[in-house]
Amino acid sequence: xxxxxxxxxxxxxxxxxxxxxxxxxxxxxxxxxxxxxxxxxxxxxxxxxxxxxxxxxxxxxxxxxxxxxxxxxxxxxxxxxxxxxxxxxxxxxxxxxxxxxxxxxxxxxxxxxxxxxxxxxxxxxxxxxxxxxxxxxxxxxxxxxxxxxxxxxxxxxxxxxxxxxxxxxxxxxxxxxxxxxxxxxxxxxxxxxxxxxxxxxxxxxxxxxxxxxxxxxxxxxxxxxxxxxxxxxxxxxxxxxxxxxxxxxxxxxxxxxxxxxxxxxxxxxxxxxxxxxxxxxxxxxxxxxxxxxxxxxxxxxxxxxxxxxxxxxxxxxxxxxxxxxxxxxxxxxxxxxxxxxxxxxxxxxxxxxxxxxxxxxxxxxxxxxxxxxxxxxxxxxxxxxxxxxxxxxxxxxxxxxxxxxxxxxxxxxxxxxxxxxxxxxxxxxxxxxxxxxxxxxxxxxxxxxxxxxxxxxxxxxxxxxxxxxxxxxxxxxxxxxxxxxxxxxxxxxxxxxxxxxxxxxxxxxxxxxxxxxxxxxxxxxx
Numbered sequence: 001x002x003x004x005x006x007x008x009x010x011x012x013x014x015x016x017x018x019x020x021x022x023x024x025x026x027x028x029x030x031x032x033x034x035x036x037x038x039x040x041x042x043x044x045x046x047x048x049x050x051x052x053x054x055x056x057x058x059x060x061x062x063x064x065x066x067x068x069x070x071x072x073x074x075x076x077x078x079x080x081x082x083x084x085x086x087x088x089x090x091x092x093x094x095x096x097x098x099x100x101x102x103x104x105x106x107x108x109x110x111x112x113x114x115x116x117x118x119x120x121x122x123x124x125x126x127x128x129x130x131x132x133x134x135x136x137x138x139x140x141x142x143x144x145x146x147x148x149x150x151x152x153x154x155x156x157x158x159x160x161x162x163x164x165x166x167x168x169x170x171x172x173x174x175x176x177x178x179x180x181x182x183x184x185x186x187x188x189x190x191x192x193x194x195x196x197x198x199x200x201x202x203x204x205x206x207x208x209x210x211x212x213x214x215x216x217x218x219x220x221x222x223x224x225x226x227x228x229x230x231x232x233x234x235x236x237x238x239x240x241x242x243x244x245x246x247x248x249x250x251x252x253x254x255x256x257x258x259x260x261x262x263x264x265x266x267x268x269x270x271x272x273x274x275x276x277x278x279x280x281x282x283x284x285x286x287x288x289x290x291x292x293x294x295x296x297x298x299x300x301x302x303x304x305x306x307x308x309x310x311x312x313x314x315x316x317x318x319x320x321x322x323x324x325x326x327x328x329x330x331x332x333x334x335x336x337x338x339x340x341x342x343x344x345x346x347x348x349x350x351x352x353x354x355x356x357x358x359x360x361x362x363x364x365x366x367x368x369x370x371x372x373x374x375x376x377x378x379x380x381x382x383x384x385x386x387x388x389x390x391x392x393x394x395x396x397x398x399x400x401x402x403x404x405x406x407x408x409x410x411x412x413x414x415x416x417x418x419x420x421x422x423x424x425x426x427x428x429x430x431x432x433x434x435x436x437x438x439x440x441x442x443x444x445x446x447x448x449x450x451x452x453x454x455x456x457x458x459x460x461x462x463x464x465x466x467x468x469x470x471x472x473x474x475x476x477x478x479x480x481x482x483x484x485x486x487x488x489x490x491x492x493x494x495x496x497x498x499x500x501x502x503x504x505x506x507x508x509x510x511x512x513x514x515x516x517x518x519x520x521x522x523x524x525x526x
Contacts, residue, residue, distance in 0.1 A: 152219020180219030283364035
């Protein structure tokens with residue numbers, strides 16, 4: 001083979017191409033095309049012996065179809081010197097023979113780029129993991145935009161192409177992750193109730209305790225929260241509880257909140273309305289309505305006031321003990337309370353506190369009240385004894401000194417039909433003799449005990465005893481049933497007391513009533 005027989009090759013397409021002569025036994029002018037997507041040109045070497053050539057596709061370089069399906073047909077085009085292209089072969093074979101060629105002429109041969117059927121559809125599957133993949137797009141476009149994805153989320157996808165021969169295999173599974181974004185809105189915002197407020201020292205009249213749930217941070221840690229109160233905004237750290245302080249009492253606030261991360265601030269939550277409580281009630285003034293030796297009746301406030309929430313007001317009355325500690329002795333809605341079992345003439349300290357729905361108010365100042373001294377007891381009716389002549393002796397029971405205070409006795413007598421008792425004796429003795437009495441005249445004697453207070457120079461007189469009646473008749477003296485016996489029984493007589501006389505009248509009327517009843521019954525039966 002001489003040098004003029006070597007073909008010249010001009011590559012103008014994607015893949016590599018090579019031109020080689022066959023073995024010496026093959027006819028002259030035969031060449032082999034080794035790449036499908038190639039363009040070559042050749043000059044036939046011998047104008048007398050070569051009127052045709054054979055184009056061959058090597059089986060080891062058979063390309064795969066774009067769809068992944070097995071190649072079933074091939075096509076070869078030849079371009080003549082006039083740049084006219086024509087298909088010279090179409091079929092499944094890997095070689096062909098082209099005849100009727102002109103000597104000394106350049107011919108170009110190529111396989112068309114579309115060696116199979118065109119792609120008619122792409123199918124894109126998308127999901128959070130391989131098990132959740134679902135078809136989200138099918139069509140001829142080579143791109144697709146997916147919206148409404150979650151931030152900072154990982155997704156997987158795969159792609160498949162199809163033509164008229166069918167669908168090819170899926171591509172390898174691809175992974176992608178969306179970038180982080182601002183936090184989601186806070187879904188739960190509330191104000192803590194009364195039982196939780198005990199953990200906070202601030203008054204519920206000037207503060208509100210907010211609590212919320214942390215929203216989704218969308219891939220970036222939450223750094224802070226903005227609390228909007230309408231006219232002001234408060235920024236707090238990464239917490240889910242905050243105490244709003246220095247608020248106005250009994251005021252309604254509209255509150256909303258938003259979370260903030262490195263990306264930015266998320267949307268605000270829904271508004272909530274929260275109202276601070278009114279101020280706790282001030283303590284009422286405490287007064288002593290009545291003082292006794294063993295009791296103090298205390299009074300406070302105005303029981304007739306028609307104030308808002310007055311029905312829900314609760315008062316706590318406290319008494320200071322010997323250890324200077326205040327202990328509660330009453331709690332309720334009343335405006336008075338009687339403290340009993342106290343010691344006479346002793347000072348006691350009290351304070352009071354009012355409580356309403358707004359909470360417990362402050363304690364009042366300390367009030368001090370004193371019990372009074374005890375009055376002397378009432379003794380029994382005196383005993384009257386006839387003496388010689390026109391005189392008698394009156395005796396009564398004694399009373400010991402009271403808390404160191406001495407006692408005196410006051411004796412009074414009522415003569416005849418007089419309307420007022422007259423004092424005939426006052427002293428420390430428990431007996432007194434009266435002379436100059438008149439016969440056939442009624443005398444009534446009574447005694448009271450008088451306490452002389454050494455520290456106040458005050459005298460406290462007890463109630464008078466029941467009266468004892470006495471009548472001087474010639475030589476007889478009529479005494480009450482509880483009177484002591486005289487030395488001479490013949491000279492004594494008994495006189496009933498006022499109580500005994502009243503009892504006799506009642507018994508007499510009862511007897512007459514029973515008698516009349518029997519008489520009426522007797523006549524009715526007849």
